[in-house]
Amino acid sequence: MSTATTSSAPDLASQWAALSDADVSLGNVEELLKHIQDELWVPAACADRILDDVAAQQALLDLGVERTTAVVERVRKATAQAVSGGDEELESPVEGTEDSSQRARHAALASYFAEASTDAQLCRIRALLLERLDKLNTWIQICREAPVSSGNEEEEPIDEEWEDDPWADESDAPERPAASKPGEAPVPLSAFLTASLVETACLLASQEYFAALGILYQRHGDTLWPFRFSILDCIPEYVYASEYKDLLPSCDMGTGTEQRLPTQLWREDTDFVETPECAQALEECRPPLLPLPVEDETWKQRITPKPLSSSDLSAWYLHRVDDILLSTGMVDAALALVQHAASQGVTALDEAGEELSLMARLVYDAPQGGDSAAQDWSLERWRSMTPSDVIRAYLVYSTETSIAQDIHTLVMPYLFVLESRAERAGQSDPSLSTRLLYEYILNARLDIVAAIFEASKPILPAAQRIIRDDEDMARLALACLYGSESLDEWPTMSRIFECLPAWPTPEESEDDADETDTTIASLGDFVTPSTTKTQATPADLFLFFKPLPTTSLSRALDVLDVHLESGEILSRWSVPAPLRWFLRSNSNIGEQRSRANRMARRANASDDKLVTQEDWEWLLEDMLKLSGSGEGASRSAFCLLSRDDVIRTFFSGLLSTGSKFTA
Numbered sequence: 001m002s003t004a005t006t007s008s009a010p011d012l013a014s015q016w017a018a019l020s021d022a023d024v025s026l027g028n029v030e031e032l033l034k035h036i037q038d039e040l041w042v043p044a045a046c047a048d049r050i051l052d053d054v055a056a057q058q059a060l061l062d063l064g065v066e067r068t069t070a071v072v073e074r075v076r077k078a079t080a081q082a083v084s085g086g087d088e089e090l091e092s093p094v095e096g097t098e099d100s101s102q103r104a105r106h107a108a109l110a111s112y113f114a115e116a117s118t119d120a121q122l123c124r125i126r127a128l129l130l131e132r133l134d135k136l137n138t139w140i141q142i143c144r145e146a147p148v149s150s151g152n153e154e155e156e157p158i159d160e161e162w163e164d165d166p167w168a169d170e171s172d173a174p175e176r177p178a179a180s181k182p183g184e185a186p187v188p189l190s191a192f193l194t195a196s197l198v199e200t201a202c203l204l205a206s207q208e209y210f211a212a213l214g215i216l217y218q219r220h221g222d223t224l225w226p227f228r229f230s231i232l233d234c235i236p237e238y239v240y241a242s243e244y245k246d247l248l249p250s251c252d253m254g255t256g257t258e259q260r261l262p263t264q265l266w267r268e269d270t271d272f273v274e275t276p277e278c279a280q281a282l283e284e285c286r287p288p289l290l291p292l293p294v295e296d297e298t299w300k301q302r303i304t305p306k307p308l309s310s311s312d313l314s315a316w317y318l319h320r321v322d323d324i325l326l327s328t329g330m331v332d333a334a335l336a337l338v339q340h341a342a343s344q345g346v347t348a349l350d351e352a353g354e355e356l357s358l359m360a361r362l363v364y365d366a367p368q369g370g371d372s373a374a375q376d377w378s379l380e381r382w383r384s385m386t387p388s389d390v391i392r393a394y395l396v397y398s399t400e401t402s403i404a405q406d407i408h409t410l411v412m413p414y415l416f417v418l419e420s421r422a423e424r425a426g427q428s429d430p431s432l433s434t435r436l437l438y439e440y441i442l443n444a445r446l447d448i449v450a451a452i453f454e455a456s457k458p459i460l461p462a463a464q465r466i467i468r469d470d471e472d473m474a475r476l477a478l479a480c481l482y483g484s485e486s487l488d489e490w491p492t493m494s495r496i497f498e499c500l501p502a503w504p505t506p507e508e509s510e511d512d513a514d515e516t517d518t519t520i521a522s523l524g525d526f527v528t529p530s531t532t533k534t535q536a537t538p539a540d541l542f543l544f545f546k547p548l549p550t551t552s553l554s555r556a557l558d559v560l561d562v563h564l565e566s567g568e569i570l571s572r573w574s575v576p577a578p579l580r581w582f583l584r585s586n587s588n589i590g591e592q593r594s595r596a597n598r599m600a601r602r603a604n605a606s607d608d609k610l611v612t613q614e615d616w617e618w619l620l621e622d623m624l625k626l627s628g629s630g631e632g633a634s635r636s637a638f639c640l641l642s643r644d645d646v647i648r649t650f651f652s653g654l655l656s657t658g659s660k661f662t663a
Helices: 009-018 026-031 041-048 054-067 069-084 099-115 117-145 189-194 197-206 210-233 276-285 297-301 310-328 331-343 350-365 379-384 387-395 403-424 432-443 446-454 470-482 490-498 510-527 538-545 550-572 579-584 589-605 613-625 643-657
Strands: 250-252 257-259
Touching (some): 041 117, 099 276, 257 310, 310 350, 350 379, 387 432, 403 432, 403 446, 432 470, 446 470, 470 579, 490 550, 510 579, 550 579
Antiparallel strands (some): 250 257
8 A cells, every 4th residue: 555655744644633623624634634645544534533614524525535436446346356257346236146146245345355454444434434425415404404593592582371372373473583593503513423313313303403304314314214213202292293294104005004205315326335245344354443333222222124004103103192192291282193194194093083182172172170280181091081071071160151162062072973983883872972961961060950951941943952852851850950959059940940841731630630649759759768779869860750751741840840939938938958858748747747847936046037027927928838728739848738737837836936026
C-alpha cells in the first residue's frame, strides 16, 4: 500500500490531527486532508471526525467515499479471479445460482480480507461513510421539510379551556403558536450521525416529531422496517392517531397482510461493500483497526421482519387501544385509532369500535359527578359490565331535567347496538330494549321516574315517548308506587299518576267490584312480608301486574287514585304510611283502627297544633273521608270503619288531649 507521496504530508497530517472537531471547517478539508495521499489514513481520518458543521461534514464524507472507490474494484477483481480463475468480476448471486458457487465466492472474499487487512479495513470504512452520507442527506431534508421549534423562543399562552376541550370546532379554536422554525432539527447533526437509525427513530417518535420520522422511514425504510412496532410503541399514548396516521400499519386488502410503507432510498444501487456477501465476510474477519460496533441485543428481541397478517394487525391495534386507555383514559384517542385502522383495511375491529364509541358517550357526553375524574376506563372493564350496569353508569348523575334527554341520546343508541349484536349472533330478542329500560325505571328514584313518565305521556308522538306502551306505563307506575317506601313524596307520586293513560271503561258492576276487591286482596297478600318471603320489590310487583288486561289495570289505577289521596291526608296529619300499607290493611280492621287512633291523638302533638274549632273540624272531615262511607269506600284507608267508628275515635282523641279551643 502507498504512503504519503509529498514531503509535506506528515506536516499536513499533524496539522489535521491537531484540530479539534469544533475547529474543523470546509477550508481545513480542502487545504489539509485533500493533499494527503495515504490510501488508508485519509479515509480513516474522514471516518474519525463527527462534525456539526454541515458543509465540512459533507466534504469529509465525499472525500472518504472518493478515496475508497479504488479498493472496491480491487476486491471485486481479486475475488472473481479466485473463484473462476478468469476475467469475470464478482457478481451478486442471482436466481438459479448454485449453492456451491455462492459458497465459493464467500470463501474467496473471506480469504482475501484475511490476507489483505488494509483492504478489509477500507471496505468497512467505506460502508460506514456511505451510511453517514445517507444520514447526512436525511438530516438536511429534515431541516428543510420538517423543521421543529427551537424551544428557546417563548411560546404564546394557550387558552386552557380550549386545550381541554376535545370537541371544540377548529374554526372556534384560537390559533396555536407555530410549532416549527426553518433550519432547525430535533437532533444535532453529530448525534444524528452516530446514533443508530432505530434509536433516532424512537427519539423522534417519543418527542412527536412525526414529519421528521416520516422522512426517516422514507429514506431508511429497509433498516427501520423490522423495528416499526418498537418505534410506534415510543409514541406517547395521548397523541391522536390523526397526527401520525401515515406511520401506522395498514392492511393490503388483496393479500390480507400488512402493507409496507413506501420508501425512496438515496441510492438506487447498493454499493458492493453493502452487499450481504461483503458484509458477512467483513464481520467474520473483524478488521482490527476499526472494530464493528456492538449491536444492541434489545432491538434484536423486538424485531418483526415479516409483514403481519390481518388478525395480527388487529391484535396490535387492540393492544395499543388498551395501552391508551390504561395510561391516559382518553377514550376518544383510542376510538380515533380504531377508526383509522378500519379505514386502512384492518378487520375484526367493528366490535371494539362500537364499544369505544359507546364508552366515549359515557366518558364525554353523560352527566358527570364530582368523582368522575377518578374513574379509569378500559375495554376489559367495559366488557365486564352487564347491560344494566352500563345503563346505570350512563344515568347515575342524571337529574329530573336531564334524564329524558340522557335516555334518548345515551341509552337508546346503546340498546340499539345490543339488539343489532343479538340479531347478528342469530339470537334476536325484540324485548331486550324495553326489558332493560323497564329494569332501570323500576329501580330509579321516584323523581327520576316522574320525569320519565312526563316524557312518555300518551299525548306525545310515539317516536318521542320513552315508554311507548300505555299498558306498560300503568304497570310500571303501579309497581314503582306500591313498591316505594317513601312517606313524603306525595306530590311526585301524583305527578306520575297524572301522566298515566285514561281508558274508557263501562260502569263497574257488582261482579267487577268483586273482581277488584279480589285483586286488591291478592295484591295485599303479595306485598306482605312473611317468614317465607321478603318484601316485594317494584320488579316483583311489575311481574304481578304483567298479566292483567286493560280493564283490570284501569280499575287498579282507580284504586291507586284513592290510595294517593288517602296517603296525602295521612301525611298531612303526621301519620304517614307507604302506599303498600293501604294494600296490606285493606282487610285488617285492627290496622285501620290503630292508624285512626294515631291520627286523632297525634294531630295535636304535631308541629302545627290545632287551636281553633275550624282546625278540629278539618281533622274530623279528613277522617270521615277515609272511612267506609264515601266514594271508593271499599278502598280507602279506613274502609272497614263505619262513620260512627271514626267519629268516636275522633272525640276520644280530642278528649285525650285536654285541649281548649275557641269557637
